[in-house]
Amino acid sequence: MLKDIIENSHNYQPGLSIDCVIFGFHDNQLKVLLIKVNQSEKWSLPGGFVPIDQDIDTAAVTILNQRTGVEGVFLRQFATFGKIKRNDNHFGAAVLEHLNIDQEKGKWFTQRFVTIGYYALVDFLKIIPNAVNQYDIVEWIDHKEVPDLILDHREILDKALDTLRTELNLMPVGYNLLPEKFTIPELQKLYETILDKKLDRRNFLRKITNIGILTKLDEKKSNVAHKAPNLYSFDKEKYDEVLKNGLNQGW
Amino acid sequence: MLKDIIENSHNYQPGLSIDCVIFGFHDNQLKVLLIKVNQSEKWSLPGGFVPIDQDIDTAAVTILNQRTGVEGVFLRQFATFGKIKRNDNHFGAAVLEHLNIDQEKGKWFTQRFVTIGYYALVDFLKIIPNAVNQYDIVEWIDHKEVPDLILDHREILDKALDTLRTELNLMPVGYNLLPEKFTIPELQKLYETILDKKLDRRNFLRKITNIGILTKLDEKKSNVAHKAPNLYSFDKEKYDEVLKNGLNQGW
Numbered sequence: 001m002l003k004d005i006i007e008n009s010h011n012y013q014p015g016l017s018i019d020c021v022i023f024g025f026h027d028n029q030l031k032v033l034l035i036k037v038n039q040s041e042k043w044s045l046p047g048g049f050v051p052i053d054q055d056i057d058t059a060a061v062t063i064l065n066q067r068t069g070v071e072g073v074f075l076r077q078f079a080t081f082g083k084i085k086r087n088d089n090h091f092g093a094a095v096l097e098h099l100n101i102d103q104e105k106g107k108w109f110t111q112r113f114v115t116i117g118y119y120a121l122v123d124f125l126k127i128i129p130n131a132v133n134q135y136d137i138v139e140w141i142d143h144k145e146v147p148d149l150i151l152d153h154r155e156i157l158d159k160a161l162d163t164l165r166t167e168l169n170l171m172p173v174g175y176n177l178l179p180e181k182f183t184i185p186e187l188q189k190l191y192e193t194i195l196d197k198k199l200d201r202r203n204f205l206r207k208i209t210n211i212g213i214l215t216k217l218d219e220k221k222s223n224v225a226h227k228a229p230n231l232y233s234f235d236k237e238k239y240d241e242v243l244k245n246g247l248n249q250g251w
Numbered sequence: 252m253l254k255d256i257i258e259n260s261h262n263y264q265p266g267l268s269i270d271c272v273i274f275g276f277h278d279n280q281l282k283v284l285l286i287k288v289n290q291s292e293k294w295s296l297p298g299g300f301v302p303i304d305q306d307i308d309t310a311a312v313t314i315l316n317q318r319t320g321v322e323g324v325f326l327r328q329f330a331t332f333g334k335i336k337r338n339d340n341h342f343g344a345a346v347l348e349h350l351n352i353d354q355e356k357g358k359w360f361t362q363r364f365v366t367i368g369y370y371a372l373v374d375f376l377k378i379i380p381n382a383v384n385q386y387d388i389v390e391w392i393d394h395k396e397v398p399d400l401i402l403d404h405r406e407i408l409d410k411a412l413d414t415l416r417t418e419l420n421l422m423p424v425g426y427n428l429l430p431e432k433f434t435i436p437e438l439q440k441l442y443e444t445i446l447d448k449k450l451d452r453r454n455f456l457r458k459i460t461n462i463g464i465l466t467k468l469d470e471k472k473s474n475v476a477h478k479a480p481n482l483y484s485f486d487k488e489k490y491d492e493v494l495k496n497g498l499n500q501g502w
Contacts, residue, residue: 016267052335052362082307114267246420
């Protein structure tokens with residue numbers, strides 16, 4: 001597919017690519033969707049190029065689908081990366097050689113690519129990675145165990161994670177990531193996993209309650225040895241309202 | 252200068268541009284730095300192209316300087332705009348005609364440009380706009396009175412303003428924008444101007460005090476008819492700490 005693109009490079013926006021950072025929450029782990037293409041020793045973020053007749057936001061969704069089979073994810077643009085050294089000629093030349101493309105003909109591929117980063121936090125269970133190309137591998141990998149990535153993909157991943165953590169101060173998370181009924185400790189665990197730190201139980205309870213998006217149910221968690229914790233659900237209407245207006249209507 | 256660039260387009264990243272949204276605060280107005288180039292009826296954001304041998308962040312600073320004479324501003328990237336329709340052929344063709352450049356030779360200029368938006372909130376008094384080109388006009392314009400802008404520059408400006416408002420929930424503002432000693436009502440006015448809404452006096456006082464970046468001085472504002480309000484200054488060390496760690500260390 002890359003060979004196809006390089007040989008038809010006039011159909012693609014020159015020097016521009018897109019990379020997707022897809023986070024999933026499962027088993028108290030924050031995982032990230034990575035891909036390993038056959039010619040590479042290293043893993044990379046799922047990414048690709050922008051057709052000249054496509055909006056960049058559309059291209060991002062298409063690329064994610066074509067590389068991983070993932071559909072219907074709401075992708076958010078978070079930053080654009082454009083250091084001159086980000087893809088050195090070396091990398092491009094090696095790929096061209098592997099693909100058996102003449103260096104002169106493949107010149108388009110060896111220029112500096114500016115890449116637009118998109119990210120999403122998705123329901124791990126609803127996203128079944130599926131390499132579209134039989135030679136590729138697509139996998140969920142715990143963000144704490146991410147191996148060496150190609151180019152500056154580590155920097156892109158780190159920036160996406162920073163953005164996700166900042167977003168926690170701006171909007172609620174949890175809907176679609178937790179079961180319909182959940183306990184406060186479960187919700188706290190989600191926050192702790194994303195933030196990668198322990199939170200004070202009482203502070204968390206106070207703050208999360210103040211947002212006003214939780215409905216306390218008349219049920220307790222079953223199968224719990226000692227004091228059974230209360231179950232909650234999201235008040236979807238209020239949740240969406242806060243999502244729209246932001247957490248801190250404070251000023 | 253544009254003619255120069257188009258005629259030496261091989262030195263520039265193809266299909267990529269940068270636009271800068273510079274906000275300044277003065278006289279209780281939030282102003283934005285706009286430019287009017289001689290061949291245009293309309294105003295635009297100061298922008299330009301990315302040399303192939305420059306990092307995009309460096310290019311942004313250079314472009315702002317070359318178009319407006321403005322130096323030493325800390326620019327933050329906020330979003331990248333890449334709809335296919337954002338610069339139609341029409342616009343490009345008209346510019347080429349005006350510059351007396353053959354349409355075929357100027358083809359580089361009529362492709363779709365993806366533009367990276369950068370913004371800054373600066374001390375109005377320290378930034379003296381200065382058109383580098385004698386045919387251009389550079390001016391501070393109240394953001395509420397911005398005239399028609401070229402291309403999608405209105406959308407870029409609106410998005411920058413949204414980002415600035417969101418940032419108020421993440422970090423303090425005011426240092427460098429207010430005099431060294433200021434009153435709480437003056438600081439509140441800054442917030443109200445950026446947010447474009449009235450804030451409750453007591454709520455504001457409580458919230459801004461809670462951040463812990465203000466030092467109450469043993470002085471009152473002079474030249475005030477009735478009850479003289481207290482003067483404050485920023486505790487720069489704490490201010491920088493909050494700037495670095497964010498406002499909501501809450502979770």
